[in-house]
Amino acid sequence: MSGKLCFLASVLLSMSTVVDLAMAASGGVNIAVYWGQNGSEGTLGETCGTGLYAYVNLAFLSTFGAGRAPVLNLADHCDAPSGTCASLAADIASCQAAGVKVLLSIGGGALGYNLSSPSDARDLAAYLWDNFLGGGATGASRPLGDAVLDGVDFDIESPSRFYDDLARNLASLYTRAPRPPRGGKTYLLTAAPQCPYPDASLAAALATGLFDHVWVQFYNNPPCQYAAPGDASALRSAWAQWTAGLPAATVFLGLPASLDAADSGFVDADTLASQVLPVVEGAANYGGIMLWSRSYDKDSSFSVKLQAALQNRNKPTGAGASSHTKRRICKWLTFVYSEFLIQYVVLHYYPSQLQFYN
Numbered sequence: 001m002s003g004k005l006c007f008l009a010s011v012l013l014s015m016s017t018v019v020d021l022a023m024a025a026s027g028g029v030n031i032a033v034y035w036g037q038n039g040s041e042g043t044l045g046e047t048c049g050t051g052l053y054a055y056v057n058l059a060f061l062s063t064f065g066a067g068r069a070p071v072l073n074l075a076d077h078c079d080a081p082s083g084t085c086a087s088l089a090a091d092i093a094s095c096q097a098a099g100v101k102v103l104l105s106i107g108g109g110a111l112g113y114n115l116s117s118p119s120d121a122r123d124l125a126a127y128l129w130d131n132f133l134g135g136g137a138t139g140a141s142r143p144l145g146d147a148v149l150d151g152v153d154f155d156i157e158s159p160s161r162f163y164d165d166l167a168r169n170l171a172s173l174y175t176r177a178p179r180p181p182r183g184g185k186t187y188l189l190t191a192a193p194q195c196p197y198p199d200a201s202l203a204a205a206l207a208t209g210l211f212d213h214v215w216v217q218f219y220n221n222p223p224c225q226y227a228a229p230g231d232a233s234a235l236r237s238a239w240a241q242w243t244a245g246l247p248a249a250t251v252f253l254g255l256p257a258s259l260d261a262a263d264s265g266f267v268d269a270d271t272l273a274s275q276v277l278p279v280v281e282g283a284a285n286y287g288g289i290m291l292w293s294r295s296y297d298k299d300s301s302f303s304v305k306l307q308a309a310l311q312n313r314n315k316p317t318g319a320g321a322s323s324h325t326k327r328r329i330c331k332w333l334t335f336v337y338s339e340f341l342i343q344y345v346v347l348h349y350y351p352s353q354l355q356f357y358n
């Protein structure tokens with residue numbers, strides 16, 4: 001019987017775990033996630049509303065440079081060329097109000113982009129500033145309507161030049177006093193290089209020292225990713241190079257959010273919390289983790305599991321505290337149950353005594 005009561009106690013306790021989860025995002029790890037490449041991953045507003053993420057990268061501005069008109073591609077979510085992505089402005093505002101930074105990621109795997117010259121880089125920087133950040137463009141020319149994003153993310157996956165020029169031009173525009181009502185914001189530069197150091201596409205840009213956060217892709221790259229099970233040596237030495245090489249940035253461990261999200265490099269949430277994060281989080285400029293992508297994370301609940309695993313791990317007395325609570329609930333239930341039993345026995349077998357008491 002006490003076993004059954006204690007099962008009930010466990011149920012009550014796991015309900016309190018749900019409450020814990022709501023607090024995990026603040027007490028757990030900072031997660032950056034890519035959103036935009038799968039219409040069934042839920043809206044941007046829902047994504048931010050989970051409370052799981054600190055940064056959302058809109059993926060991607062996939063066409064730009066060398067004379068191409070820039071095109072924002074958010075898959076089935078909306079169609080930027082016909083103006084329907086402007087409706088995302090309300091979601092972006094709700095994300096920002098909840099403290100989530102929303103960035104425009106340029107590049108991606110489709111490789112419909114490159115830069116042809118320093119002036120090409122200058123033109124793109126001006127376009128990004130005017131149409132997505134604090135610059136002056138208004139109305140229909142802004143693909144995301146009145147939204148003012150928090151910065152630009154470089155996910156450049158094919159080696160080419162002039163991204164250092166792009167970073168310098170953006171950083172210089174960031175220091176401009178934006179027109180009201182866009183004043184007072186701090187804009188970010190972030191990047192997603194591959195883990196072989198230095199990155200073939202972004203080395204020159206990163207060497208400017210202008211990037212705030214760098215989420216390194218520790219996947220699809222066996223020479224530098226975590227070699228499950230238990231072999232972190234390749235990751236450890238690549239991580240040391242990245243964190244030492246980017247002293248002015250915070251560095252994030254980029255991972256697939258499920259087995260399907262990449263060809264290799266997936267680490268389950270418990271192993272990440274117990275085996276891999278201890279390898280990386282000692283770095284002074286460790287920032288958190290990055291996930292590709294919201295779509296996979298939604299299906300696998302990777303972030304939910306990770307935040308829960310960290311919540312337990314970060315409470316050294318957690319297991320003790322939790323079984324202490326369990327014991328208290330058990331004791332209380334046993335008390336209530338035995339009171340009930342006494343009443344029952346008295347009512348059934350000694351009704352006369354009851355009269356007497358009355």
Ligand SMILES: *[C@@H]1O[C@H](CO)[C@@H](O)[C@H](O)[C@H]1NC(C)=O
Pocket residue numbers: 038039040041295299
């Ligand atoms: C989008 O996500 C759904 C649900 O997980 C999946 O079935 C589908 O294959 C994905 N589509 C693409 C293009 O990745």
Ligand SMILES: *[C@@H]1O[C@H](CO)[C@@H](O)[C@H](O)[C@H]1NC(C)=O
Pocket residue numbers: 066113114115116160161
């Ligand atoms: C950029 O892409 C265009 C079109 O694909 C190509 O003609 C050009 O050579 C490329 N430029 C550089 C610098 O890679």
